[in-house]
Amino acid sequence: MLKIHNSMTGEKEPIRPLQPGKLRMYVCGVTVYDYIHLGHARMLTVFDLVRRYLRDSGFEVTYVRNITDIDDKIIERAAANGEDWTALARRFAAAMHEDCAALRLEPPDLEPRATEYIDAIVAMIGVLIAKGYAYLADDGDVLYSVRRFAEYGRLSGKRIEDLRAGARVQVDAAKRDPLDFVLWKAAKPGEPSWPSPWGAGRPGWHIECSAMSTALLGDHFDLHGGGMDLKFPHHENEIAQSCAACGTPFVNVWMHNGFVRINDEKMSKSLGNFFTVRDVLATLRDPEVLRYFLISSHYRGPINYSEAQLAQADETLLGLYRALEGAPSGGQADPAARARLCEAMDDDFNTPVALAVLQGVARELNTAKAEGRTAAAATQAASLRELGGMLGLLQQDPAAFLKRGAGAQVLDDAAIEALIGARREARARKDYAEGDRIRDRLAAAGVVIEDKPGGATAWRRA
Numbered sequence: 482m483l484k485i486h487n488s489m490t491g492e493k494e495p496i497r498p499l500q501p502g503k504l505r506m507y508v509c510g511v512t513v514y515d516y517i518h519l520g521h522a523r524m525l526t527v528f529d530l531v532r533r534y535l536r537d538s539g540f541e542v543t544y545v546r547n548i549t550d551i552d553d554k555i556i557e558r559a560a561a562n563g564e565d566w567t568a569l570a571r572r573f574a575a576a577m578h579e580d581c582a583a584l585r586l587e588p589p590d591l592e593p594r595a596t597e598y599i600d601a602i603v604a605m606i607g608v609l610i611a612k613g614y615a616y617l618a619d620d621g622d623v624l625y626s627v628r629r630f631a632e633y634g635r636l637s638g639k640r641i642e643d644l645r646a647g648a649r650v651q652v653d654a655a656k657r658d659p660l661d662f663v664l665w666k667a668a669k670p671g672e673p674s675w676p677s678p679w680g681a682g683r684p685g686w687h688i689e690c691s692a693m694s695t696a697l698l699g700d701h702f703d704l705h706g707g708g709m710d711l712k713f714p715h716h717e718n719e720i721a722q723s724c725a726a727c728g729t730p731f732v733n734v735w736m737h738n739g740f741v742r743i744n745d746e747k748m749s750k751s752l753g754n755f756f757t758v759r760d761v762l763a764t765l766r767d768p769e770v771l772r773y774f775l776i777s778s779h780y781r782g783p784i785n786y787s788e789a790q791l792a793q794a795d796e797t798l799l800g801l802y803r804a805l806e807g808a809p810s811g812g813q814a815d816p817a818a819r820a821r822l823c824e825a826m827d828d829d830f831n832t833p834v835a836l837a838v839l840q841g842v843a844r845e846l847n848t849a850k851a852e853g854r855t856a857a858a859a860t861q862a863a864s865l866r867e868l869g870g871m872l873g874l875l876q877q878d879p880a881a882f883l884k885r886g887a888g889a890q891v892l893d894d895a896a897i898e899a900l901i902g903a904r905r906e907a908r909a910r911k912d913y914a915e916g917d918r919i920r921d922r923l924a925a926a927g928v929v930i931e932d933k934p935g936g937a938t939a940w941r942r943a
């Protein structure tokens with residue numbers, strides 16, 4: 482039976498659907514103001530895997546993952562680019578979809594955008610005010626009154642008194658309590674806004690997820706996921722909003738994936754070790770290598786990214802495809818192998834063990850091939866395909882996969898154009914170090930670029 486570590490209780494619990502045979506899950510998606518990075522890729526891949534495995538386990542899954550398409554960062558970036566904010570958000574949402582497709586992630590069943598749910602957001606804020614959980618502050622913002630929600634801090638294991646003591650010296654006089662957070666931001670001149678009973682404004686980030694998840698999955702649903710960094714305050718605030726507004730429990734199981742670290746350091750733009758997904762994909766034989774790497778560690782722990790780790794993932798994946806190459810077809814997968822994989826995955830999605838099961842099957846397949854045992858080889862090959870498919874791996878033609886060179890050769894025209902676009906973005910926001918890094922990466926792939934007057938960039942293969 483599938484057990485999932487519930488961040489709310491700190492324990493692995495058997496999954497108990499609210500409706501028999503059905504699971505409703507919501508995952509906090511991306512704020513679309515830039516290309517997605519490795520941290521996003523991990524979150525997206527982890528929950529793609531969770532969704533696939535829940536479905537393979539026989540549940541009818543509804544997977545909702547939102548897009549935050551209105552946010553301070555979007556407004557700031559658009560202003561810096563001299564670009565319309567809606568155009569910028571659309572552009573980076575499209576880029577995110579391209580990257581997800583490259584990683585062979587299945588699209589969520591529903592992908593709400595915050596700006597499409599303003600009515601639901603305004604309605605929920607209205608309920609919170611009516612119930613006394615929110616108030617209109619002197620500066621025109623609507624704030625959530627944290628002290629009204631007794632269970633605040635339960636998910637992150639924080640005590641309200643400690644949080645309050647740790648809160649910065651209050652500069653925002655409009656707040657009745659330093660922990661209060663914004664539900665509706667009063668419009669500032671020149672910023673996008675929508676009408677509301679409290680004046681023109683725009684939603685805070687936290688209320689979006691409460692309103693969209695409730696609108697699409699109901700007041701109380703099975704599973705909510707996101708990156709570890711969202712546990713506090715974002716998810717804590719979602720719970721406070723939804724439980725108060727709906728008067729029901731919100732979510733049964735909370736799942737949080739760990740961070741991506743780079744060469745054992747935190748990934749950050751200021752440290753210059755920041756990788757977008759398209760940058761990384763441009764260096765790989767195939768995007769499947771990144772997927773393999775991302776699921777090679779258990780989702781709850783940190784994962785350390787380095788070129789050596791990626792090379793290791795590449796080598797292991799090559800080994801699995803070599804085992805499949807030339808293997809006889811037409812076999813029936815071995816139920817015992819599937820049972821071993823399910824045993825690992827049922828244990829809170831233990832992918833390192835699941836991948837070890839795959840490697841064991843590949844070893845048996847190699848032996849059967851070497852010894853000319855055709856029927857056994859066909860069985861193992863079918864197993865390897867089936868189990869790989871459950872993890873989103875090994876679905877390509879082995880010969881085609883093995884023919885592909887690592888690195889430069891896979892930089893097709895579209896990848897080159899994408900990198901040049903990313904460099905243009907970086908330079909537009911005056912991030913010249915990032916721009917130079919992308920130029921070096923192109924050079925390493927044998928692509929020479931030349932900046933033309935007027936901002937265009939020409940390129941040719943050396």
Ligand SMILES: [Zn+2]
Pocket residue numbers: 508509510690715
């Ligand atoms: Zn969220």
